[in-house]
Amino acid sequence: MKSFFYICIGLLLVSCTSNTIYKKPDNLIPKDSMISLLTDMYIASSAKNQKNKFLKREKNYMFLVYEKYRIDSTRFDASNTYYTSMVDEYTELLNKVKKNIDSLDVLYRKKQEVQDSIKGIKKEGKLKRDTVLDKELLLNDLPKELIKREDREFEKKDLKKIK
Numbered sequence: 001m002k003s004f005f006y007i008c009i010g011l012l013l014v015s016c017t018s019n020t021i022y023k024k025p026d027n028l029i030p031k032d033s034m035i036s037l038l039t040d041m042y043i044a045s046s047a048k049n050q051k052n053k054f055l056k057r058e059k060n061y062m063f064l065v066y067e068k069y070r071i072d073s074t075r076f077d078a079s080n081t082y083y084t085s086m087v088d089e090y091t092e093l094l095n096k097v098k099k100n101i102d103s104l105d106v107l108y109r110k111k112q113e114v115q116d117s118i119k120g121i122k123k124e125g126k127l128k129r130d131t132v133l134d135k136e137l138l139l140n141d142l143p144k145e146l147i148k149r150e151d152r153e154f155e156k157k158d159l160k161k162i163k
Contacts, residue, residue, distance in 0.1 A: 022085045029079040033069065035093060037076070039100040040065045 029037065044061035066072060083090045 020085060022082050025075075025078040025082055027075050027078070028082060029069075029071065029075065031083075031093065034079060034083060035096045035100065037065065037069050037071075038093070038097045039104075040068065042097065042101060043104075 041062065044065050047061055048059065062073075066076070083093060
């Protein structure tokens with residue numbers, strides 16, 4: 001009875017650590033296309049809750065991604081299952097997808113900054129509309145030597161006007 005128990009435990013441990021690599025499908029999506037496809041799929045899935053230009057929320061944009069790459073969901077599932085069975089390669093693939101998304105984010109932000117600057121909108125350092133300050137406050141902030149020099153120049157200009 002003890003040996004049967006140990007055999008069952010041994011089989012359980014061995015079955016949990018299987019590194020099954022699935023058979024390569026006939027219509028496998030190439031790695032570079034898979035990277036682009038996954039990039040677009042992540043963008044489409046994150047756009048679910050965003051309103052489009054018609055102010056409507058689409059439930060699912062995945063069909064547009066499938067149309068763009070001319071594939072169906074079964075081909076994607078077969079290719080994705082094959083790639084996920086090879087963990088190291090799939091990790092590299094996902095890292096490239098992340099780099100693509102980050103570079104697209106940088107491009108989008110730069111484009112947005114250009115559009116904002118064209119419109120005259122500055123996100124940082126906006127001028128306050130009500131910035132009228134007392135002359136006394138401004139004079140207190142200036143160095144004394146500068147104030148004396150400016151006063152002399154104003155006096156000279158005023159004297160010339162009087163003459």
